[in-house]
Amino acid sequence: MTPTHTIDGYAIVSDNHCIADADGNMPECLKNEADWAYFQAALDAATLTVIGRKGHAANPNHKNRRRLILSRSVKALEHRADGWWWNPAGHDWADVLRQVAPEGGAIAVPGGRDVFDLFLQLGYSSFHLARAQGTHVPDGTKLFSNLEVTTPEQMLVSHGLQQEPTGWLDKAERISMTIWRGNRR
Numbered sequence: 001m002t003p004t005h006t007i008d009g010y011a012i013v014s015d016n017h018c019i020a021d022a023d024g025n026m027p028e029c030l031k032n033e034a035d036w037a038y039f040q041a042a043l044d045a046a047t048l049t050v051i052g053r054k055g056h057a058a059n060p061n062h063k064n065r066r067r068l069i070l071s072r073s074v075k076a077l078e079h080r081a082d083g084w085w086w087n088p089a090g091h092d093w094a095d096v097l098r099q100v101a102p103e104g105g106a107i108a109v110p111g112g113r114d115v116f117d118l119f120l121q122l123g124y125s126s127f128h129l130a131r132a133q134g135t136h137v138p139d140g141t142k143l144f145s146n147l148e149v150t151t152p153e154q155m156l157v158s159h160g161l162q163q164e165p166t167g168w169l170d171k172a173e174r175i176s177m178t179i180w181r182g183n184r185r
């Protein structure tokens, strides 16, 4: 039987849909203990974490989880001491899954922006969107690439995801969580 994978996105954004500040770093207003615990539990349960090269450099893999790092500096797919490195232009995603996660399972996607964009095209099974309500990050990196003209919610809807009811991850700190479900299983 063919192994099954889910593809699950995780992000926390400001009211203006930013994941990072103007210098490319995680702003203090997006750091929250309850969100971090939620995110870490998801990574612990995942077969594989897929992350951009900058996020990989900023967040060393202390727990030695299986990581796939996206970079245009590699030709196709390479196994290195710190994880698998992948250039989507050089190697097909289906074959990456066969080589890197042959047993199936949850593929956790914590971004950043171009990685979130790529998996919108490949198809999410779910997207876990936390929002630090009442925050604004000036000139930051947005969750997806064309959010000057639209919203994450509209992007997720237009890619076939449906919203579950929004709840609080941390009511006192006004951190909400909305899980979006896709057709991909």
Ligand SMILES: NC(=O)c1ccc[n+]([C@@H]2O[C@H](COP(=O)([O-])OP(=O)(O)OC[C@H]3O[C@@H](n4cnc5c(N)ncnc54)[C@H](OP(=O)(O)O)[C@@H]3O)[C@@H](O)[C@H]2O)c1
Pocket (backbone or CB within 6 Å): 010, 011, 012, 013, 018, 019, 020, 024, 025, 026, 030, 051, 052, 053, 054, 055, 056, 058, 070, 071, 072, 073, 086, 087, 088, 089, 110, 111, 112, 113, 114, 115, 118, 141
């Ligand atoms: N708030 C949140 O939920 C959240 C989520 C994610 C990240 N962050 C924060 O955002 C910052 C990093 O995010 P970022 O968007 O600036 O960078 P990033 O996605 O972590 O890394 C960008 C790099 O990944 C590689 N890459 C991305 N898409 C690719 C593709 N389709 N093909 C080939 N290579 C690709 C490229 O590496 P090369 O330059 O090597 O080609 C690109 O320069 C960090 O501060 C991180 O903590 C926050």
